[in-house]
Structures are given as C-alpha cells and as structure tokens.
Amino acid sequence: MKKKALLLTTALITSVLFSACSSDNTVSTVSSDEDSQSKAFSQFTRENSESNTPESERTVTEVPTGGLSDNDEFLKGIWVDENGFVAYFSENGRITVFDDFNKFDDYIYGETDSDAAASDKTAPSITAKDADTITITANGTSYTAYRSDSAKGEELSEKFVESVVGEWGTISYGYEQIYDVGKYNILSTFSNDFSSDRYTIGLEGVSMRVSLLSDGYIFARLVDEKLTFYSSYEDYTFSFELMKTNSEEYKKLKDAGAAIDGTWVYPDDTGSTLVFTNGGTSLKVTGEAFGVIFGDEFGKLSGKTYEISATYEKGIINISSEGKTLFYAEQYSYDSIAVYTDKETEYTLIELYREDSEIIDKAKETEKLIEEKADLLNAYPDNDGWISFCDYKDIIEIADKSYIDKYAPSGYFLAGTPQELASFAYYVNTQPLEQGQVSLELTADIDLSGYNWLPMGWSGGAGTDHPFAFCVYGKGHTISNMTIRSCYGNVGFIGWGTVCGVFDLRIEDAVVEGGDNVGVITGQAIMGNYSNCYASGTVEGYSAGSMLGYEANCSIKDCSADVTVNGEKFDFISFNEKEKSEIVIENPVTITIDENYTVTRPEVEGYTNLGWMVLKDGEQVLHRNAEGEMSYQYFGNERGHSYEIYLTAFVQGQYVPISNIIEYTVE
Helix, strand or coil: CCHHHHHHHHHHHHHHCCCCCCCCCCCCCCCCCHHHHHHHHHHHHHHCCCCCCCCCCCCCCCCCCCCCCCCCHHHCEEEEECCEEEEEEECCEEEECCCCCCCHHHHHHCCCCHHHHHHCCCCCEEEEEECCEEEEEECCEEEEEEECCCHHHHHHHHHHHHHCCEEEEEEECCEEEEEEECCCCEEEEEECCCCCCEEEEEEECCEEEECCCCCCCEEEEEECCEEEEEEEECCEEEEEEEEECCCHHHHHHHECHHHHCEEEECCCCCCCEEEEECCCCEEEEECCHHHHHHCHHHHCCECCEEECEEEEECCEEEEEECCEEEEEEEEEECCEEEEECCCCCCCCCEEEEECCCHHHHHHHHHHHHHHHCHHHHHHCCCCCCHHHHCCCHHHHHHCCHHHHHHHCCCCEEEECCHHHHHHHHHHHHHCCCCCCCCEEEECCCEECCCCCCCCECEECCCCCEECECCEEECCCCEEECCEEECCCCCECCEEEEECCEEECCEEEEEEEEEEEEECCCEEEEECCEEECCEEEEEEEEEEECCCEEEEECCEEECCEEEEEECCEECCCCCHHHHHHHCCCCCCCECCEECCCCEEECCCCCCCCCCEEEEEECCEEEEEEECCCCCEEECCCCCCCCEEEEEEEEEECCEEEECECCEEEECC
16 A cells, blocks of 8 residues: 555544544553453443444354355354454455455545556455354465354454553654553543543454444454554455554654654744754754744754754654753654644744745745835734735735825725735735725726735734725726635635625626635625625635625625535525524514504513614614613614514524514604
C-alpha cells in the first residue's frame, strides 16, 4: 500500500477505534494493581454480555471435504493460531489477515498501481482437517487455524494474550500513543475531554471489546513482532500496528530528527527560520521573531548553529543540545510544526511551515505586496487586523490611495470599476468607522471576472469584529462574476452587515463559498434594509441562503434571487426564511385588539423570548420584547396606513409567529 494511504488508514483506525484519546496526546492506563484490573475487566465483561464479538454456536455433525467457500456454514466463527487472530467468517463474508484483496487505496483514491499487484494474487483456499481445524493457503503460504471456542483455540488464545502483555506504541507525524496491555486483558482506559464518558478497550482472547462503540469487530494478531489490529468496513479490511516500546524499530521512530529535517519558516516574518540539517542533528536559528515572541533567552539562539538531538516524548518533540532543552515542538502535519519554550504554556507558541509549502510561498508574496503598497498601508493602516485575518491579496493589490484620499473626507464614495470598488472595500475593512459614516454609490456596471474578492464587513472573533454598517446605492447597476471563496464565516458581497442598507443593486453570476452565514449580497444581515435587489449564482456553506445568509430583523422589499444553494434550487431569500417555513406551530396563541389599537395577549407557556412584531404597509418596523408585557400599543400608528401585529417566540433557532395576525388600518 502506498505511504499516503497507509497514513490515512492509521488515521482512520486511531480516530474511529481509539477515538477517546485526549487532546493533550496522553493516555491514562488502567491501574497496575491486579485485583482492581480483574474487577474492572469482570465488570466490563458483565456490562457487555451482549457483545458484538462473534462466537461459533453450531455443533459440527459432519466435517466437509474439498475446498470451502467463504460462506460455508462450517466456517462460521473466529479462527486462531499461535499468533492470534487468523480469520472470521459470518453471513457477511470474511475478515482475514490473509485478505490480499484490500481495496482501501481504490476506495479513497480511485484506481492505483495496487490494482496490478492485486491481479497477481489468488483467493485463499480453505479446507477442513477436522471439526475444529482448518487450513488456509494464501499466496503460497499455509496456516493451520483452530476454532477460538474449541479447547485448542482457547489454549492458543490464552497464550496469545500472555505473549502480548507489555507496553506498545505507535508514532505518526509526531503523534505518539502508548498502550499498556495488562495482565487482565485491559488494553487501555481513555478519558474524553469533551464528555464524562469513559472508553475501555480490552482483549478477550483475540477479539477486542470496545465499550461505547457498538458496531464492528476488531481482532488482534502478532505479525513480525508487531501487534496488529484488524477491522473492516463493507468490503475493506483495515489494519493498525503497534510496536513494543523497547524494540529497536520503535526506538528509531522516537528519533524525531528525520521527521523535522529541513527549513521551517515563520510566515509572519519569513526571515525567521529554524534550519535542521544532517537528519535533524544540526540546527541553525535565524531572524528576530523568536526573540520578540519568547524573550531574550530565545533571541540569543539567533545566528548560531547547534548540534542537537530531537526525540519524541509523548508526542512532544524535545529539541536539546548538550543535555539542555532549547525548545519544544509538535508536528501537526508534514508541513507544519508548533514551537514553544515551556511545556506548561497554553498560548505562547508559534507555527512554522516548510519553506517550500504553499503557506510560505503566499507569505513571501504578501511581504512583497505590503512593501509595494507601503504608501496605502501607511496612510490608511489596518486598525483591526483585517490584513492578517483575511486573504486580501487582490483587494489590496488594486486598491488606490488617491481614490480614498478623494472620497474619504466626505464619506460618500462613487465606484464604477473594480479598482474603485476594491479601494472602498479596503477602506471600510481597515478603518475605525462609525455607523453610517460612509456610503457607496455605483456609477456603472462592474465586472469582477478574474479577481478573488472579499466581503465588506467581517468578524474575526472577540475584539476583532468589524461590521459593515453603511449604505450601498446600486442605482440599478450590476456587479457581475464576483467570486468569493473563504473558509471563514459571514461571507458575501457584504460579509457581516449590521443596520446597513442596500438599495437597487443587482449581483449576477456570483460564486460565494464560506463557512457559515453565507449569501450573495450579505452573509449575516442584522437589522438591515434591503430594497429592490436581485442576486443570482451559486452559494455554498452552512446557514446559507440565496440573497442573504443568516438574517434577523431585516426589512426586505421587492427583492428576488435565482441562486443555487449547496447544489440545490433555493426558493427563499434567506436561510432563516427557509427554516421558518418548515416550523409548524400547533395551537397558536390568540391575541386581541381594542378600539385604541392596544393588543393584549394571554399567559403563554412553553415558549421563550416572546416579542411583539409590527409591520407597517407590509414592512417590518418593530420587533419588541414582550416578556412580562401582557399588552402593547404601537406608538407610531399613522392615519392612512395599514398595520399587522402578532406575537413571536424563539422556536427551533428562529423567531416565528406563534399567534394569530391582527390587521388594522388607521383611519
């Protein structure tokens, strides 16, 4: 199997079968006290008396002759030899250590060169020797196997468990796990950081029992001094290997030098690097960033070369020289490592990437671009971290300082080209502007073909929120071929819009992709005003809509959209509109109105966040808290206008009507 597929196999097995590993890469093993282990295992066995582990329940009355098929009734059950698991047969087919027709590569990657190798292999031949013994021959090698519940099978299973008692481990990309196979067959006990669940994995003969995981079988076998676990999914067999922690092979894996050999670059300052050479036995530090972040002690390493050792210690790489630790590292992937100076620290760390990685190529391009656009950045500096948070390249590349200089004093910007629109986007995303301080008017249709665009208004989390709280006057013009691809949330022409207004704007043939809250015109629209707008194109993301993504308390008038959302036709303006359409209120509350237009509600049970909703001539004008307020008279009733009022509540994540709708006209 190819290395890439093997790594993915290991990742799948560890994540599915050993999914309870804690996030700090530690495993708490069962107490070595024999009595407590025995009690733990006995209790575990009782709790799992209806285990998925298969057993042979048939009584053999006749031993078949000749070759046997996988589905022969005689074979049903688990078969073992002196090295543990050999094969398992059931009505669902065969799981066997000799199954050379493992199609895992094909399943993940499509056809591979493993097909040629598989074509040279023959299916195992199976014959019965007696009621409890079979011979399996696969690719020229024969194995004698015994029923696991026969006298011989039980004897071999006991010896197998005794033979694997000890400490085993695996290392992959700097992630180290240690499993302790105890005398009483308890492999490990894990605690889950995200719940109070306890996961217990234990060996009963050659079968693994996993509490809280109900489906599938897992079997163990010693192969070339490796403890190998086998499982299956549909027609695919998976394996996961552990090595004795005192073996030479495992000791070699503990040497992290080969894994980190190469040049690692800090993307925020590409002149700061860690250069490991000679198989990770030599280190040179360059640049000033490490000293700035970690202090003078680390800064003193810069410009020097050290002979080092790099070894794994429970998943953490200890970088030491002359017996003294210089720093620690964790390898997140082949291309990235995190470096820190104190094991106990929680936040003071930096991530570095290989010099030929895409991230570093991009970082170098960014540094060059920032240097070229120094006049813009100096005149209008990024005040909230938008540049570091977003992929801004195309926006800043074409933004024009002289354009911003022209319109910023008045706050009323005119735009009719991609360059002018980008300049406005840069300005509103980087400057500390107050609500309503600026506005944009389109003077012509704008074609954004060939640009990677970004939202106006964004949210980077606590302390870095930068909403768009301004107006866009489209004047009937069209923005076409806008492409936004982001892994963040709040994505659209306007990303996060609060109390903003968009009027007479068309955005056509847009491609908008994001995390959550995604729409063509606005990703997250809070208390906005949208009138005579149109959107078309495709949208992908969570909480995604057509023209708007997540919307709350917005006035939407004469708007339409022709947008495919997550590959399907979407017949609503926003995600919330679709969600609300699917909520059914049983037994609506009855509200009444008197001659003074005072609306009264009864006591309401089973709902939260009650509110009065008021519409004037079909447009929302008020959404008022009604908790504890049994009656309400709208203060803005005007002659000649029609009103609607009803009671709302927060149901299934949406504010929806829970009462009848009262309509009246003020004469």
